[in-house]
Amino acid sequence: MKVPFLDLKAQYEPIKEEIASAVNQVLETTAFAGGPFVADFEKDFAAFCQCQHAIGVGSGTEAIWMALNALGVGPGDEVITVPNTFIATAEAISFAGATPVFTDIDKNTFNMNPELLESAVTPETKAIIPVHLFGQMADMDPIMETARKHGLFVIEDACQAHGAEYRGRRAGSIGDAGCFSFYPGKNLGAYGEAGAIVTNNDELADKMKMFRDHGQNKKYHHSMIGWNCRMDGLQGAILGVKLKHLDKWSDMRRKNAGLYNELMGDIDSITLPQQPEYARHVYHIYPALVQNRETLMACLAEKEIFCGIHYPVPVHLTEAYRSLGYNKGSFPVAENIAGQLLSLPMFPELEHEQIEKVAKEVKAFISSN
Numbered sequence: 001m002k003v004p005f006l007d008l009k010a011q012y013e014p015i016k017e018e019i020a021s022a023v024n025q026v027l028e029t030t031a032f033a034g035g036p037f038v039a040d041f042e043k044d045f046a047a048f049c050q051c052q053h054a055i056g057v058g059s060g061t062e063a064i065w066m067a068l069n070a071l072g073v074g075p076g077d078e079v080i081t082v083p084n085t086f087i088a089t090a091e092a093i094s095f096a097g098a099t100p101v102f103t104d105i106d107k108n109t110f111n112m113n114p115e116l117l118e119s120a121v122t123p124e125t126k127a128i129i130p131v132h133l134f135g136q137m138a139d140m141d142p143i144m145e146t147a148r149k150h151g152l153f154v155i156e157d158a159c160q161a162h163g164a165e166y167r168g169r170r171a172g173s174i175g176d177a178g179c180f181s182f183y184p185g186k187n188l189g190a191y192g193e194a195g196a197i198v199t200n201n202d203e204l205a206d207k208m209k210m211f212r213d214h215g216q217n218k219k220y221h222h223s224m225i226g227w228n229c230r231m232d233g234l235q236g237a238i239l240g241v242k243l244k245h246l247d248k249w250s251d252m253r254r255k256n257a258g259l260y261n262e263l264m265g266d267i268d269s270i271t272l273p274q275q276p277e278y279a280r281h282v283y284h285i286y287p288a289l290v291q292n293r294e295t296l297m298a299c300l301a302e303k304e305i306f307c308g309i310h311y312p313v314p315v316h317l318t319e320a321y322r323s324l325g326y327n328k329g330s331f332p333v334a335e336n337i338a339g340q341l342l343s344l345p346m347f348p349e350l351e352h353e354q355i356e357k358v359a360k361e362v363k364a365f366i367s368s369n
């Protein structure tokens with residue numbers, strides 16, 4: 001029995017006909033760029049996120065970049081985020097013209113440590129981007145408090161956290177804006193590239209809607225210099241179909257995580273993911289802290305169990321960001337975790353027997369090493 005890291009086909013099979021019919025409608029109406037299918041999805045996704053507005057764009061990276069632009073973050077500004085994220089968070093800051101400033105994470109949740117946040121604030125700081133990593137929201141109350149105290153914007157990087165909650169509030173609904181990716185492997189995945197920004201700020205929403213369509217609100221009447229960030233009609237229609245299943249899929253992920261916790265909770269040398277009382281984790285990733293990670297991963301692969309590493313190099317130590325001047329030791333918690341985290345197979349359709357096999361092989365490895 002093979003246990004893939006991710007199985008997109010298993011998710012496609014049961015919704016094949018719904019998808020075909022949605023795709024066909026787009027083809028028949030030729031609404032390919034933006035248009036009614038994107039607008040319908042935006043309405044549904046905003047409601048899903050407990051927000052007034054959703055703006056569909058081309059990717060999650062673009063969503064973060066556009067939110068920064070619309071909030072007026074640019075050259076000379078600093079934006080605080082975490083070093084253990086997908087590089088896109090930092091890239092969006094850089095391409096808005098601002099400078100990423102990192103702050104270390106909490107060792108239990110792997111998210112921004114609110115206690116360290118304040119010491120990263122300078123007179124140049126304009127915004128904070130907490131990342132809801134692996135499907136669990138950052139500790140938002142103290143982050144918002146620090147932001148309000150210093151007059152900073154908060155943009156939630158919710159690219160891995162569709163439907164995650166913090167004290168009953170959904171990812172994307174707490175900051176000034178929340179950014180989502182619909183990359184195929186994300187909890188809500190398009191059949192290509194797509195992303196969205198959600199917000200409760202009417203003015204910001206209007207600005208972003210214009211910006212993503214060449215600064216026009218009426219065809220060929222451009223009131224600002226914008227860009228083309230429109231979402232594809234096909235992706236809008238497909239995401240609209242898949243969104244209806246998302247709460248069920250999140251529950252399935254949570255159930256799978258519960259089974260991993262139950263089967264591996266007694267292994268001393270492994271730390272399983274923690275869920276603080278404020279969080280509803282949607283397990284985009286099921287991350288475990290392990291010893292001898294590379295050997296364990298290779299042994300599991302031999303048994304046809306495929307894992308991932310998120311992420312092997314923290315952003316401040318990548319070659320791309322060497323110019324920021326950080327070193328090994330700058331963010332000890334993030335660095336330590338980067339060397340030990342192993343992402344076990346996780347997707348909604350993962351079967352009970354597959355999870356049992358993973359737990360069994362992990363235990364076999366530990367008892368023989």
Ligand SMILES: *Cc1c(COP(=O)(O)O)cnc(C)c1O
Nearest residue numbers: 059060061086088159181182183
């Ligand atoms: C996937 C991801 C992004 C980028 O989204 P794309 O749609 O791939 O551009 C940004 N931040 C995080 C944390 C992500 O996981």
